[in-house]
Amino acid sequence: MSEERAVAAVEATGIAYEVTRHGPVGSLAEAAAARGIEPRQLVKSLVVRRTDDDFLFVLVPGDRTISWPKLRRLLGVSRLSMPDAAIALEATGYERGTITPFGSLRRWPVIVDERVSGTISVGGGAHGVALKLEAADLIRVLEAQVADVSEPQ
Numbered sequence: 743m744s745e746e747r748a749v750a751a752v753e754a755t756g757i758a759y760e761v762t763r764h765g766p767v768g769s770l771a772e773a774a775a776a777r778g779i780e781p782r783q784l785v786k787s788l789v790v791r792r793t794d795d796d797f798l799f800v801l802v803p804g805d806r807t808i809s810w811p812k813l814r815r816l817l818g819v820s821r822l823s824m825p826d827a828a829i830a831l832e833a834t835g836y837e838r839g840t841i842t843p844f845g846s847l848r849r850w851p852v853i854v855d856e857r858v859s860g861t862i863s864v865g866g867g868a869h870g871v872a873l874k875l876e877a878a879d880l881i882r883v884l885e886a887q888v889a890d891v892s893e894p895q
Contacts, residue, residue, distance in 0.1 A: 744836055744845075748867030751845030757879040762863065762872045770804050777863045777872055781805045785862045785877075787841045789830045789850075791823045797833045798851040799843045801880075803858055806892040813891045816853070840865050842873065843884055852886035 752759050764776035774781045784804035790813070791797050800808055814822055824830075827838050835847035842865040843852050854877070862880070863872045881888060 744840060744867035745871050746867075747835065747845035748842050748865070748871075748873065749845075752873055752875070755844075755879075755883040757875060757883055759873050759875040761866060762874055764870050764872075766870065774804060774863075777874070779861070779863050779874070782857070783860065783862050784872075785858055785864050787843055787865050789825060789834055789841060791825045791829070791833075792817070792819060797825070797848075798853060799841075799846075800853050800855075800891060801843070801858055801864070801886070802855045802892040805895060806855065806857065807895050809891055809893040812889075812893075813853070816889050816891060836865070836867055837869075840868050840871070842867055844873065852884045853891055854881055854886045854888050855892040856888050856890050857892060858888075 762777050767773040767776055770781055774784045782803040782805045785801050786804055788800045789797055790800050831837055834841055858877045862877045863874045866872045
């Protein structure tokens with residue numbers, strides 16, 4: 743059901759996309775290779791908790807990680823956290839490793855790291871399923887805020 747929800751949500755936006763599927767992978771590099779892209783093009787959709795019932799998506803290139811000081815400064819808060827897997831599932835309707843802002847159970851704000859550009863691949867709502875699309879389209883249809891919120895891994 744999750745894959746169908748994600749695909750229906752991206753379809754409803756009218757942007758061009760491609761669904762890619764692959765078998766089990768053990769690393770980001772393997773996932774990127776299976777999708778035919780560079781690791782930086784595999785964009786991680788991370789769920790961040792501001793308060794008990796207030797979340798947001800932070801999208802960062804696969805070869806980078808969230809910079810917590812930069813993100814806290816951007817949001818004007820002193821505390822943020824990553825919810826555990828059960829809370830992330832409850833907030834989005836997606837399991838870790840499948841999370842995408844497309845078709846989330848609630849429309850949470852989206853912040854995209856400024857290094858995300860060109861053709862990218864994001865989670866497609868199920869393990870081994872991804873959505874390949876243009877970063878500019880994702881930013882536009884999700885009304886995402888673009889900012890410097892990452893650092894090298």
